[in-house]
Amino acid sequence: MFMSAELRQRLNYEIMVLEQDKKEYALRLESLQDYAGMLLRRTKRKNNHYYYYEKRPGAKSFKYLGRPSHHKVQKIRKARFLAEAVRRIDRDIDLMESLLNGFLPYDPSSVNESLPAVYRSEMFPVSELYERESAKWKANRLEFQKRFPENYPQRKRHTTSDEVKVKTISELVLYERLKSAGLALIYELPLPLSDYGPPLYPDATVLSPIDMRTEIIVEFVGRLDQYDYRMDFAKKLGRYIESGYIPGVNLFFVYGDKDGNVDSTQITRVIAEIKGLSCVQPA
Numbered sequence: 001m002f003m004s005a006e007l008r009q010r011l012n013y014e015i016m017v018l019e020q021d022k023k024e025y026a027l028r029l030e031s032l033q034d035y036a037g038m039l040l041r042r043t044k045r046k047n048n049h050y051y052y053y054e055k056r057p058g059a060k061s062f063k064y065l066g067r068p069s070h071h072k073v074q075k076i077r078k079a080r081f082l083a084e085a086v087r088r089i090d091r092d093i094d095l096m097e098s099l100l101n102g103f104l105p106y107d108p109s110s111v112n113e114s115l116p117a118v119y120r121s122e123m124f125p126v127s128e129l130y131e132r133e134s135a136k137w138k139a140n141r142l143e144f145q146k147r148f149p150e151n152y153p154q155r156k157r158h159t160t161s162d163e164v165k166v167k168t169i170s171e172l173v174l175y176e177r178l179k180s181a182g183l184a185l186i187y188e189l190p191l192p193l194s195d196y197g198p199p200l201y202p203d204a205t206v207l208s209p210i211d212m213r214t215e216i217i218v219e220f221v222g223r224l225d226q227y228d229y230r231m232d233f234a235k236k237l238g239r240y241i242e243s244g245y246i247p248g249v250n251l252f253f254v255y256g257d258k259d260g261n262v263d264s265t266q267i268t269r270v271i272a273e274i275k276g277l278s279c280v281q282p283a
Contacts, residue, residue, distance in 0.1 A: 011096050013246055018096075022089045029082040035075045036083060042068075133212040134184030141186055141205070148190040151201040160187075170262035171203050174220050174254060177267045178204055183274065191217070193243040200236060210276050214250055218270060222256035248273070 029036065039055040041062050052073045053062035065072050104114075112120050156165035158172045162179070164187050166172050171187075178185050188201040208214035217240070223229040237247075245251040252273065254266045 011100055013249060015093055015096050018089050018093050022086055025082050025085045025089070029079060029086065032075055032079040032082065035072070035079040038076045040073065040076050130209050130212060134207050137207045138184055138186060141189055145186065145189055148199060151188050170220050170222055170256065173262045174203060174218065174267060177264070178206060178218065178271065181271045183209065183271070193239050195239055195242055197239065200239065206274060208274070216250050216252065216274055217245060218252045218254065220254050220256070220262060224255070
C-alpha cells in the first residue's frame with residue numbers, strides 16, 4: 001500500500017513507455033528480418049579504409065560486401081541495433097515488474113499488521129507523522145520562497161482561510177480543498193526548472209503524504225478555450241516534462257469547465273490520487 005501512488009505510478013508509467021518503444025523497435029526490426037542474425041566482419045587496408053564481409057546464419061564463410069556505405073552493411077547494423085534495443089527493453093520491463101510484484105510496503109501500519117499479533121504495537125498515526133514532517137517542510141520552503149520576487153502581487157485579490165493571497169476564486173477553491181483534505185501546501189512556491197528559464201509559480205505545491213518527501217505540483221487550468229492560454233499551457237507543460245515531472249505522478253492538473261470555473265469533482269479525484277487511494281467518492 002505504501003508504494004501506491006508515486007513509485008507504483010512512476011514504474012507503471014515507465015513500463016508503458018517501454019512497451020510503446022518496444023513496439024516501434026519490433027516493427028522496424030520485422031522489416032529487416034532478412035538481416036537479423038547476420039554477422040559482420042571488417043578488415044583494414046593500407047589506405048586506412050575498412051572493408052566489410054557478411055555471413056548468414058548457417059553459412060560456412062564470409063562474403064565480401066565492400067565499404068561501410070554498402071546497403072547490406074547498413075541494414076545488418078540497424079537489425080543488430082534494434083534486436084539489442086528490444087532485448088534491453090524486455091530486461092528492463094522484467095526488472096520493473098519484478099519490483100512491483102515483490103515490493104513489501106514499509107509504512108508503519110503495513111509493517112505492524114504483517115507481524116504476529118503478539119508483536120504488534122501502538123504506532124504513531126500516519127496523520128501525526130505527516131503533520132510533524134509537513135511543518136518542517138513548510139517552514140523550510142517558505143524561507144526559500146522569500147528569495148524570489150512575488151508573482152504578480154497586484155493580481156492577488158482573494159484571501160484563503162490561513163491568510164494567503166491568491167489571484168482567482170478558482171485558485172481559492174483549489175487551495176481550500178487541498179488544505180481541508182489535510183495536505184500541506186504552499187501557493188506559488190517558485191520552481192526553478194532544469195532548462196534555466198524563469199521559475200514557474202505553481203498554483204499549489206503539496207508535500208506527498210505517502211513518502212513525506214516528494215513535492216507534488218497541482219495546477220488549475222481554466223481557459224483552454226482561449227488560444228493564447230492554450231499556447232502558454234503547452235509551453236509550461238513542456239517545461240515540466242523536460243524537467244522530469246510526470247503527469248499523474250508528481251504533476252496534476254484540475255481543468256476548468258466551459259466557463260473557466262474550477263471543477264470540484266476533479267479536485268476530489270486529484271486528492272485521492274495524491275493520497276494513493278483507489279476508490280474516489282463524489283464530492
